[in-house]
Amino acid sequence: MAVISTAPLRRRLRPGAGDQDKAGPVTYAVLAIAAVVSLFPLYWTFVAASNTGERVAQSPPPMLPSGELWTNITTAWNQADMGKALLNSTVVAGCVSLSTVLFSTLAGFAFAKLRFRGRNALLTLVVATMTIPPQLSVIPLYRIITDLNWGNQLKAVILPSLVAAFGVFFMRQFLLEALPLELIEAARVDGAHSLRIIWHVVLPIARPAMAVLGMLVFVQSWNDFFWPFVVLTQQNPTVQVALSSIGGGSGHDINQAVIMTGALVGTLPLLLIFAVLGKHIVGGITAGAVKS
């Protein structure tokens, strides 16, 4: 079975196996192309968002930014409730990542360091749930939400995402290596009950992994599309739902620059987070590597 290893998170100083080799010019060239291909669509989003709709719909397409950004932002704001959408997405992604991190840490700690009957079988079950696409559960879920009269409310989006199997597994792998068993035993001998152990021993050690997990879940939740699209409307959208309405129409009367502005506004918060914390997120993803 595949297991996630968090070793690189703690042993990043150890030189990697292949990297005694220095990169040659070809390596640099290929990686430069990869970086350009990765970044160019984002750059061009900004270019299109700062040009007029007519200019965007001309060939050859614009390559440099222009001065229309503010006009386009105002138009996009009027077309879809972008302010509300940004706020809603922040609330949803914030709640989802807080609860996922909390529950994942508790469960990850139990799976990593506590002994109980059925531990291995239950852990296998956690991993197995990752293979079930959430999409297959939406039809009854929609019914439950409408019966509860929760349609078009944020809690309808938050509640089904309170936990994540990936998070449980991620924290388990981290605590397995980072948390010495002696610390827990010492605390037990001192008479501390398990909640106290979690508060004073587990949480201080788990904090860096919790931060990384929180960022990963925040990104995922911010970008989640299917379920919010099904259960929310344009009166109370997340960013992704608002974007689907901006770009959902067809025909040539639509201002393409405004669509690009919507995409830019919806992506900018995450890109800013990436610009500031990118290295930590990269570290977190590489920490989620898999070994047997």
Add this chain to the structure above:
Amino acid sequence: MATSIRAAAEDGSAPTTAPGGPRTPAAPQRSAWRSRLYRLDLKASPYAYIAPFFLCFAAFGLFPLIWTGWLSLHRVDLLNQDVMDWRGTGNYTRLWETDQFWTALRNTFTIGVISTVPQLLMALGLAHLLNYRMRGRGFLRVAVLAPYATSIAAATLVFVQLFNPDYGMINWLLSMVGIDRTDWYSDTWPSQIAISTIVTWRWTGYNALIYLAAMQAVPKDLYEAASLDGASRWQQFTKVTIPSIRPTILFTVIVSTIGATQLFGEPLLFGGGVGVSGGSAHQYQTLGLYMYELGWPSRQLGRASAVAWTMLLILLLIGAVQTLIARRNRTKLGG
């Protein structure tokens, strides 16, 4: 760090006093109660900590999944869900006879292959290159991950522009190397390639970083031994790196397969006004879209549920095949 934790642990013990209850004879009843509490804590608390996950999964994952199976045997109207007419396997036989279902199944498969196979191969190569010692590798790693920060909706809207047949950047670039106008919106293969490009763009960097981490965990002496045996760089890559990170590759293959099976947002938004039907001739309608079209615009929840369960069966089938292949490879490689 360690000392502060130790201090915290000792601090935690202070108010509880008497360690190991039974050993203090002064208050035997209280300590008996305490030791019972202690054992209860030891035995029950692990279940309390894992309970939230399993309760939420049962409520929002497993139970709806099974209910979907039950719904798939009925005729149910989205707007009147209390009325359920028993149809037996009728929804499934009807799917079998519907061309649109087979189109969606075929599209899901072809888009799945075009979007995952090149993506994972490129990710492998990229990871290999990112593993070299070089300047600016921190920047390069963040750069290839930037698409991961872009949502399905935003990425699709941008690529819709880039792929515009009349004024899009891609046709303009292609025209410079003498390739005629391609109709990325309407023609079957071009539109499927365009949608696959969105998926590939968003996930290649992410998978490359996962591979990179796995590569860094490969023991160094394996490479040293291989180079002593006269293995070239390429041979080291195929004979040492690939076999060593095989579990990771398997993991990404499984995750990408699941992602490809439920592809929804990209074709929906790529199609603009005709997105729900996956293009005017369903040329890029996936099973995920077909399920949505049946369930919501057409209001036939029973048939939509049948599509959902068919997707589940397909996933189980693919999973079984992948496990078989993985097991055969393992015996072939003798490890």
